[in-house]
Amino acid sequence: MDEALKFTVDHYFESEVLEKLLSDQHHRKISMEESLRIDRSFRHAAHCFICAPLNKLVLGKYPSHASVLMQLRFDGLLGFPGGIIEREEDIVCGLNRELQEEINLDLGRFMVREADHLISHVNHRHKFVFHFYSLPVTFEEFRAIEKQNLEATDYGNETLGILRVPLYTMKDGYHGLAAFLNQQFVGNAKDQLLYGLAKLKILTPEELSEAIHKSQALKLTKAY
Numbered sequence: 001m002d003e004a005l006k007f008t009v010d011h012y013f014e015s016e017v018l019e020k021l022l023s024d025q026h027h028r029k030i031s032m033e034e035s036l037r038i039d040r041s042f043r044h045a046a047h048c049f050i051c052a053p054l055n056k057l058v059l060g061k062y063p064s065h066a067s068v069l070m071q072l073r074f075d076g077l078l079g080f081p082g083g084i085i086e087r088e089e090d091i092v093c094g095l096n097r098e099l100q101e102e103i104n105l106d107l108g109r110f111m112v113r114e115a116d117h118l119i120s121h122v123n124h125r126h127k128f129v130f131h132f133y134s135l136p137v138t139f140e141e142f143r144a145i146e147k148q149n150l151e152a153t154d155y156g157n158e159t160l161g162i163l164r165v166p167l168y169t170m171k172d173g174y175h176g177l178a179a180f181l182n183q184q185f186v187g188n189a190k191d192q193l194l195y196g197l198a199k200l201k202i203l204t205p206e207e208l209s210e211a212i213h214k215s216q217a218l219k220l221t222k223a224y
């Protein structure tokens with residue numbers, strides 16, 4: 001990523017304005033190096049932002065430029081596929097193992113690598129470090145990943161199905177991404193979603209700010 005964009009994205013996520021909007025104040029950004037030196041009483045978990053480029057008019061009129069995969073968990077919350085890393089396990093190995101278990105990712109074809117790391121957060125209250133990675137694929141590959149999900153070991157138990165994040169905005173300025181942001185997310189998954197969308201240049205910081213503001217301003221008035 002070029003330095004100018006990196007500054008924009010990081011600056012955006014560290015700005016006081018966004019800090020007030022982020023859903024969970026208990027997650028503090030931490031570098032991968034620092035997280036690996038953290039007290040052994042902390043657990044590590046890793047989750048993955050699987051995305052593909054897309055040029056589609058949803059419902060024939062709302063432009064959408066990417067597909068991003070999330071899942072409905074056993075507890076009714078939305079999150080990304082991934083999970084807890086075993087004590088002696090390498091983080092990327094553990095993440096690939098979890099992806100195989102949760103969404104039946106074909107590891108012969110797709111594999112998350114260390115270079116795909118996006119951001120990590122530490123939560124001192126729960127003694128957890130959360131690592132977030134990306135897996136950019138083509139749209140055809142994304143479709144193949146979606147189709148294989150039904151055969152996952154965890155499907156119907158820990159995970160209740162995958163979904164595509166609505167990245168479009170409908171005529172009323174709310175339904176689509178802004179409304180989606182009012183769903184219930186596990187941990188800091190909502191902030192990870194916003195971060196992934198910005199870092200992979202799927203949406204601009206301005207588009208994200210707009211969606212966040214609309215999600216909060218119109219939450220009560222737009223319910224069906």
Ligand SMILES: O=c1[nH]cnc2c1ncn2[C@H]1C[C@H](O)[C@@H](COP(=O)(O)OP(=O)(O)O)O1
Binds near residue numbers: 188
């Ligand atoms: O998508 C997520 N983003 C951030 N944190 C998440 C996400 N999904 C779950 N979590 C949290 C919840 C727990 O504190 C840990 C581990 O949960 P989970 O992924 O359910 O772990 P297992 O599959 O049981 O290994 O991460």
